Ligand code: 5GP
């Protein structure tokens with residue numbers, strides 16, 4: 321994370337006090353700052369998780385880095401550690417929700433269904449999940 325602290329994007333989040341690198345025009349960045357309301361289910365310095373507004377399963381949580389990057393591939397390039405933190409957060413949230421099985425998904429690119437270009441992991445659970453997905 322050290323290299324990120326040098327980035328001009330980095331600023332202190334006024335509401336929560338931690339350091340974040342945001343895009344003022346991004347929907348998920350506005351959720352991080354609290355400017356757009358969401359039901360936050362997990363939060364630490366590096367990761368925020370909130371309920372999806374259009375849930376596709378009884379548990380449908382979006383887990384995002386407090387860093388504006390376009391997709392999971394960019395995130396992995398910038399910080400493997402932060403990428404791994406999303407998976408750790410998913411495991412914790414699954415445990416909190418007593419999920420015995422769950423699915424984590426990153427949609428990358430419009431063709432794959434990505435509609436918000438701030439990297440996010442979907443955590444889906446609470447029902448049987450078919451394979452292959454649609
Ligand atoms: P994507 O299609 O990019 O993989 O996922 C974007 C997700 O963001 C969708 O599942 C969509 O329902 C969710 N979403 C879009 N706008 C909002 C919002 O304003 N609040 C919340 N909580 N979720 C949103």
Ligand code: ZN
Pocket residue numbers: 342343346347348349350387388389437438
């Ligand atoms: Zn963003």
